[in-house]
Amino acid sequence: MSPILAAMDRDFNLIADLVRLQAQHRPERPALVDATRELSWGALDALMDRIATSLQRDGLQAGDAIAICAASSVTYAALFLGALRAGVAVAPLAPGSTAASLARMIDDAEARILFVDAAAAELIAAAGDGAIPRIALDGSAAGADFDAWLAPAEARPAAVALQSTSPFNIIYSSGTTGEPKGIVQGHGMRWAHVRRGAKYGYGPDTVTLLSTPLYANTTLVVFFPTIAYGGCVVLMPKFDAAGYLKLAQHHRVTHTMLVPVQYQRLMAHPDFDTFDLSSFHAKFSTSAPFNAALKADVLKRWPGGLIEFYGMTEGGGTCILEAHLHPTKLHTVGRPAEGSDIRLIDDAGREVARGEAGEVVGHSAGMMVGYHRQPERTREAEWFDPDGKRFIRTGDVGRFDEDGFLVLFDRKKDMIISGGFNIYPSDLEAVLRGHAAVADVAVVGVPSVQWGETPVAFVVRHAGDDTSAEALLQWTHAQVGKTQRLARLQYIDELPRSAIGKVLKRELRERDAR
Incomplete structure (x- = not known):
């Protein structure tokens, strides 16, 4: 068995270590691509070392956090991965947030350094007094120059010891008011996502096109498996249907993640059927209700499989609908994934009888550590069965049909x-x-x-x-x-x-x- 396959076969491993293995075996192959830059596996590995060394030089230790507020780019992706090599957690923040909300999230994450780009500069300027160091990823005046901040070429960081519960990233799920809610995902949770990827054809020939932002968990559940299996990620900072279709055809894309509204816009594009999309192997969707009629249209007109994930950023159980294999179940979100324990409970916290509706709760290897610095809210999100097994509450109401497929009715919470x-x-x-x-x-x-x-x-x-x-x-x-x-x-x-x-x-x- 090759070292890469052996590494993928382990119950727990580090994604940053897999980058090193890919760089050793295929250094010249492309790993990251955007509109202005391409980075090979060898160059990515070296850049990650420089980033990790720079963070350690600045006093960051394993478990500390940085924040990133920028559009998707090769540099953003390399920074994220480099921080992981240093054991530093990443808090990716939405540039569309208000300045006040952004300031609260930076404070809540206890971020030691804030990385930005020019587009976020005005927002960042209004977010605080500048006490936290700011580094511009694009050479703009938003902060210190990224290239000048980097450690010298050939730099190698000190090794760090990480566990499955060590913080990988902090994803913020809301808010313009009140305290932000930071979802701490551990290295073990991300590794569970990677291992699940073996089923969907990820490998060294994978080309994944991502037009959703890198601050979204939606994007990361596909980004990291692509990287781990040695594929190439093509980043599109801002989605538009025509631009997406041109990139997909040009790069011979095999995998992608899109939210339902993007599928809707793509299928409605007047030139959709003129593009050669025959290279596609798997198309994924999550984050929002996916209309059954739209799924059917995608299956009819777009080559490759269509896979819908149902779950939460907080983790817990996941349901998966392989729509191309179950065309009569398009009104559902699929069946529980391997290793996922999905149950339904009533308002009193008791499991409902088979065939009845209830709130969806789930348990799996991919579960958040908790909400950052908010133990009470973490407890509110948890449910324990009579044996003490921990589940995450979704707030969604659903029912399993006779074949074990989950049909969602409504969101218990009004999100x-x-x-x-x-x-x-x-x-x-x-x-x-x-x-x-x-x-x-x-x-x-x-x-x-x-x-x-x-x-x-x-x-x-x-x-x-x-x-x-x-x-x-x-x-x-x-x-x-x-x-x-x-x-x-x-x-x-x-x-x-x-x-x-x-x-x-x-x-x-x-x-x-x-």
């Missing part, structure tokens, strides 16, 4: 998924309540052709207030990130509530549909 991004109504409601005109408010998700779902606000004004709905809408947009903007804002005399005072959001959705 909105718009264009693959999570939007929390409570965050938007809290922002709106900060305006003097607002006496009461509820935000709901409604169907959107463009985004899958989009948020709509229903607002009760204080008596005598004459603020227009348009003025309040524009004020709100100035307070939130781009992905959280409201599609509409409607005034309403009174919010519908149940006898115990709970806002009946279903009625608001129905009202919006009329």
Whole structure:
């Protein structure tokens, strides 16, 4: 057995070590590609050493964290991997966040260094007083020059000892208000994702095209298996359908990850059927509800398998739908993956009877360590069976059909998924309540052709207030990130509530549909 296959066969290994093996066996083959740069395996391995050495030189130790706020690029990807070689956790942050939200996330992660690019410079400038060192990945004035920061060529970092629970990255799942929620994923969780990849044809001839951002777990569940198995990752910083199709054809792409709204835009492109996509082996999707009719269209017109992942950034169990193998199950999210224990529980935390609906909870080797510095919220996300086995609660309600496929009904929590991004109504409601005109408010998700779902606000004004709905809408947009903007804002005399005072959001959705 080759050293690479032997390394992949282990119950636990480090992705950064696999890069070293790939560099030793195929140093000239391309590993990372973007619009302006290509990095071979040998060059990537050497750059990771320089990055890891630089972090250690600056006093970072295993378990410390850095933050990255930038568009996807070869340099971003190499930085992420280099930090892992030093045992440093990465907090990848969304450039679309507000400055206040970004500052809270940097503080929560206890990031020692912030890496940025020019596009994020204005946001970064508004995020704090500059106490944390800032390094620009693109040579812009956003921070110190990245190339000048790097340790000399041929630098080799000190070895670090890491366990499966050692922090790999911290993914932030929300918010413009309140305390951010950082999901700490361990090296063991990422390794579980890598080992799962063997089933989907990853290997040294893989070419993966990624147009979702590197700060999203959606992207990383495909990025790291591609790297681990020695494939090439082509990075597209900003998605557009025509550009994606041109890259896919040019690079003879074999694998990709797309959220449903991207599939929708690609299939609707007037020239879709003129592109040669015959090289595709596997197409993945996650992060948002995937319409059965759209799945069927992808299967009909786009070569290669279609695989939908259902799960959470927090981990726990995963369901997988291999749509090309189960064309009659497109209304489901598939069956539990190998090693995943998926159960359904009622409001009292008891497992429901077979065939009944309940909240989805899951256990697997891929589970978050917890929410960073928030043990109470971690406990809220956990469920333990009578034997003490730990599960992660999804907040989703579903039912298993007679063949063991999971059918989702509704989200127990009112999270909105718009264009693959999570939007929390409570965050938007809290922002709106900060305006003097607002006496009461509820935000709901409604169907959107463009985004899958989009948020709509229903607002009760204080008596005598004459603020227009348009003025309040524009004020709100100035307070939130781009992905959280409201599609509409409607005034309403009174919010519908149940006898115990709970806002009946279903009625608001129905009202919006009329």
